[in-house]
Amino acid sequence: MIEDSALVLAREILAAPIGGARIETKLTTDQQVLARVTDGIYRQPASAIRELITNAYDADATSVVIQTDSPRFNQIRIRDDGNGFTTESLASLVHHIGGSPKRSIDGVALGVTQKEDPSRSPGGRKLIGKSGIGLFAVSQLTRHFQIITKTKGQDFRMVADVILHTHSEDEVRKERPRAEYETGDVEIWRVPAIDIESHGTDIVLLDLLPKIKENLRSEEEWARAEFIRREDPERAVTLPNFHIGRIDVKNPETILIAPRVPWAQQDSSPVRFRKLVDAVVSEAESTERNPTLEKSLDNYLRMIWTLSLSAPLEYIDGHPFDTAQDGTARVYRLSNERGGQAEEVVLKTGEKIRDKISLTSPSDTGRSKFTVFIDDVQLSRPLRIRPVTEVENPLGGPLIFVGSYTPDLSKFAKELRGGSLSFEAYILWTPKIVPKDHIGSLIRIHEASGALFDETFMKYQVAELTRLKQISVEIFVHEGMDAALNIDRESFNFAHPHYQIVAEWLHQAIRQFTNRHKALLKEVRKEQKTAAVLAGAASLNNIIAKAAFSAKNLNVSDGEYSPVKFVKEFNGAAVKEQKAGAVVFNIGSEKQFDRILPQLEAMIKILDAFGLLEGLSYKQQQHLLGSVADVLLYMKSE
Numbered sequence: 001m002i003e004d005s006a007l008v009l010a011r012e013i014l015a016a017p018i019g020g021a022r023i024e025t026k027l028t029t030d031q032q033v034l035a036r037v038t039d040g041i042y043r044q045p046a047s048a049i050r051e052l053i054t055n056a057y058d059a060d061a062t063s064v065v066i067q068t069d070s071p072r073f074n075q076i077r078i079r080d081d082g083n084g085f086t087t088e089s090l091a092s093l094v095h096h097i098g099g100s101p102k103r104s105i106d107g108v109a110l111g112v113t114q115k116e117d118p119s120r121s122p123g124g125r126k127l128i129g130k131s132g133i134g135l136f137a138v139s140q141l142t143r144h145f146q147i148i149t150k151t152k153g154q155d156f157r158m159v160a161d162v163i164l165h166t167h168s169e170d171e172v173r174k175e176r177p178r179a180e181y182e183t184g185d186v187e188i189w190r191v192p193a194i195d196i197e198s199h200g201t202d203i204v205l206l207d208l209l210p211k212i213k214e215n216l217r218s219e220e221e222w223a224r225a226e227f228i229r230r231e232d233p234e235r236a237v238t239l240p241n242f243h244i245g246r247i248d249v250k251n252p253e254t255i256l257i258a259p260r261v262p263w264a265q266q267d268s269s270p271v272r273f274r275k276l277v278d279a280v281v282s283e284a285e286s287t288e289r290n291p292t293l294e295k296s297l298d299n300y301l302r303m304i305w306t307l308s309l310s311a312p313l314e315y316i317d318g319h320p321f322d323t324a325q326d327g328t329a330r331v332y333r334l335s336n337e338r339g340g341q342a343e344e345v346v347l348k349t350g351e352k353i354r355d356k357i358s359l360t361s362p363s364d365t366g367r368s369k370f371t372v373f374i375d376d377v378q379l380s381r382p383l384r385i386r387p388v389t390e391v392e393n394p395l396g397g398p399l400i401f402v403g404s405y406t407p408d409l410s411k412f413a414k415e416l417r418g419g420s421l422s423f424e425a426y427i428l429w430t431p432k433i434v435p436k437d438h439i440g441s442l443i444r445i446h447e448a449s450g451a452l453f454d455e456t457f458m459k460y461q462v463a464e465l466t467r468l469k470q471i472s473v474e475i476f477v478h479e480g481m482d483a484a485l486n487i488d489r490e491s492f493n494f495a496h497p498h499y500q501i502v503a504e505w506l507h508q509a510i511r512q513f514t515n516r517h518k519a520l521l522k523e524v525r526k527e528q529k530t531a532a533v534l535a536g537a538a539s540l541n542n543i544i545a546k547a548a549f550s551a552k553n554l555n556v557s558d559g560e561y562s563p564v565k566f567v568k569e570f571n572g573a574a575v576k577e578q579k580a581g582a583v584v585f586n587i588g589s590e591k592q593f594d595r596i597l598p599q600l601e602a603m604i605k606i607l608d609a610f611g612l613l614e615g616l617s618y619k620q621q622q623h624l625l626g627s628v629a630d631v632l633l634y635m636k637s638e
């Protein structure tokens with residue numbers, strides 16, 4: 001029985017003397033498909049590190065310190081100060097890949113969940129893990145790793161040394177048709193510890209795979225740049241603006257190109273990250289186009305960025321919901337009604353979005369402390385509401401659309417609804433989302449996100465090309481949605497009802513944003529037009545004043561030249577105006593004259609000031625003014 005083998009192993013570990021013999025055992029999985037997990041299902045080094053960070057979070061760690069031997073990348077060490085593995089949870093990990101004790105009552109005995117609420121960590125955090133495969137994401141990085149772990153109050157550490165096999169279905173079938181599936185070799189032993197009260201886990205990734213080293217060193221990118229330079233020395237080679245340098249692959253001790261990082265040696269860890277963010281932003285400011293992170297950062301720095309977006313961290317400038325009104329951003333509340341529209345919410349100066357709209361997403365200060373460092377850079381979420389760019393904004397500031405939704409799922413059958421669902425979200429509009437990689441919608445489930453920004457906005461079908469390039473959305477899921485995540489936690493099962501509900505809500509929200517945005521732009525254009533006409537009229541008046549002054553030595557305000565009247569027909573009223581001294585011009589019913597009336601009026605006034613209209617018959621006057629109007633119309637159409 002599989003159940004027993006884990007218990008037996010746990011007993012064996014404890015029976016072996018501390019500092020003594022090693023127990024040898026096999027990694028096994030309960031199901032064939034899960035054996036594949038140890039081959040890796042992820043695409044990027046960041047994915048594995050992300051899983052290790054979330055494990056530390058789930059284990060109530062307050063700090064995670066990741067150390068690499070950058071720029072060489074032979075190994076990576078991830079250290080947390082969390083609860084550590086209990087003997088039982090280590091045994092369970094080794095023998096039950098894919099059988100996470102989290103969110104189940106089993107987790108209580110293993111010390112990974114709270115007794116009162118198995119969906120929470122012992123320390124009360126909403127658990128992120130659930131599938132029991134995250135740790136094996138390390139298989140993407142290495143075949144050889146160690147877990148060194150200690151729980152509080154114990155006088156020993158446990159060390160597990162794991163060598164992963166590459167899974168082959170053929171072999172497994174032939175050799176042991178119905179057995180557990182072996183996917184690696186494990187050695188576990190205990191070493192004495194004198195720091196009884198300390199606790200935490202180190203995961204040491206040894207001998208990183210050649211592909212991973214290559215990736216983290218950005219070898220391909222450097223080689224490509226070198227190739228281009230050799231082929232065509234004239235051509236400008238575009239390297240990422242910031243990088244950790246290039247080493248000689250054959251002789252890793254030799255640095256070929258010195259690193260170019262945006263921070264200085266003496267900068268503190270949080271300052272380093274801030275400088276990284278500022279560097280990326282100012283790069284976007286200085287170019288016409290909006291560069292992607294790929295253009296600004298090498299693979300290693302981009303991994304840091306990716307992790308900062310996905311981990312359960314504080315925001316660089318506070319939670320977007322804690323943005324206080326300072327007169328630049330406009331805030332709208334999204335409606336959940338069918339066909340409803342977003343309504344503007346007027347905040348007092350200094351009042352926060354959260355104060356006005358009751359939102360429950362934890363503020364940065366309201367959640368338990370969790371910090372992540374990578375090689376002396378402290379990560380925080382590089383997302384902020386304040387416009388960071390100097391890009392011209394016709395609306396004067398960003399727009400923020402905020403909403404929340406807890407759908408009533410009782411109309412669905414219990415088996416179909418997939419549990420309850422509750423989330424909050426914001427749509428941020430600004431003329432330029434920086435970096436470009438933040439365009440899209442990002443879904444955080446219990447603070448973590450593997451999928452990052454989905455630039456299709458969950459498959460929004462309307463062609464809103466420009467507008468959709470100017471928004472960035474974060475959706476905070478408090479309840480549900482977990483089951484809609486695929487096991488890699490980087491993509492969703494679109495067919496899951498929760499995914500569909502969130503997508504539909506988001507699409508409605510985007511429509512509300514679009515309507516508002518269109519209306520605001522229209523208003524601005526109208527204002528701009530009026531302002532332009534007024535400005536035009538003001539300068540025309542200056543011209544007239546000058547002409548009148550040189551002709552008759554008159555000031556415009558003297559009103560010594562005739563008023564101009566445009567009429568649609570030459571009727572009795574028009575005659576009356578004429579008799580009263582006005583220059584009357586019959587423009588008829590032609591609409592096109594509307595566009596040139598201020599200019600035409602100025603011309604007439606000047607002609608009049610020089611006395612050129614005097615002594616002409618009404619018919620001659622009409623001819624002359626008609627010709628002037630035609631010239632003006634012609635100039636307008638040029």
Ligand SMILES: Nc1ncnc2c1ncn2[C@@H]1O[C@H](COP(=O)(O)OP(=O)(O)O)[C@@H](O)[C@H]1O
Binds near residue numbers: 136
């Ligand atoms: N950093 C850690 N500290 C303590 N326990 C851990 C840590 N990482 C993993 N574990 C244990 O290993 C188990 C398996 O982790 P993982 O494969 O990521 O699956 P999941 O997180 O879905 O349970 C966890 O349930 C937990 O018991």
Ligand SMILES: [Mg+2]
Binds near residue numbers: 051054128132133134
């Ligand atoms: Mg996990």
